[in-house]
Amino acid sequence: MSSEHGSFVWYELATRDMAEAKAFYAEVLGWTAREVSQAGRPYSLFAAADAPVAGCLPLPELAGASPHWLGYVGVDDVGAAVATTRELGGAVYVPPTEVPGSSRFSIIADPQGTTLGLIERLQQSPQELGKDLSLQGRVGWHELLAADYASAFDFYSALLGWRKRDRLDGYMGAYQNFAVRAQTIGGMFSKPPTLAHPFWLYYFNVADIDAAARRVEAARGAIYYGPIEAPGGACVLHCADSQGATFALLERRALKPVGYFTPRPSAN
The missing domain is CATH 3.10.180.10 (2,3-Dihydroxybiphenyl 1,2-Dioxygenase, domain 1)
Known part of the structure; x- marks a missing residue:
């Protein structure tokens, strides 16, 4: 292989x-x-x-x-x-x-x-390039919002050899991290019913999530969710470009899996 x-x-x-x-x-x-x-x-x-x-x-x-x-x-x-x-x-x-x-x-x-x-x-x-998920401007995390994450994992495991890593449990249910060989590269969970279709979401690394959020808006993009903090030392933002393509941004403050999201504490 x-x-x-x-x-x-x-x-x-x-x-x-x-x-x-x-x-x-x-x-x-x-x-x-x-x-x-x-x-x-x-x-x-x-x-x-x-x-x-x-x-x-x-x-x-x-x-x-x-x-x-x-x-x-x-x-x-x-x-x-x-x-x-x-x-x-x-x-x-x-x-x-x-x-x-x-x-x-x-x-x-x-x-x-x-x-x-x-x-x-x-x-x-x-x-x-070293399979370094922290390089700026590159994808640092892969997330599947599945209809049912457990059966989705079974499919990808059989097809691509992905392995389970830590599973986190939060207010949205279970979040299953997955790995290629020894490297954890993403997570998956069962999407909320408010989302019509399952999809893959790709997180691009940025140095400053707040500055990046301002750039998204200045470029006529849309912000759906965040910036918010995730366990493992990361801040994330869900957004769309000026033509509606959905993507995400990631400020990685520690080289750990992204995992579940929590609201950022107020600056006040």
């Missing part, structure tokens, strides 16, 4: 207006962007400190499609992973597809309808 199997190795933003998206994330996260379009297909790379961290592409013209972030997990054999997905009750939205000279990828959904990318033979994996 390769070192990438089961690890998040890439992220993509599907958006309506790529120029607006570039301006938003440049202001909020300090990213730069460059075009790498091939065969007439628009595609841009976002970079933090000159290292690629994510891609940006036009939103597919599908009924009901809205701007969103998609994470890709590395697998040893994307064809075998797709077959396992089907066996476990998941769906395949994009069958294994070759990117000449680079990789094969597929886009799937777990049995609860949550979308995820799978990728094989990614030659340049930005997240391989």
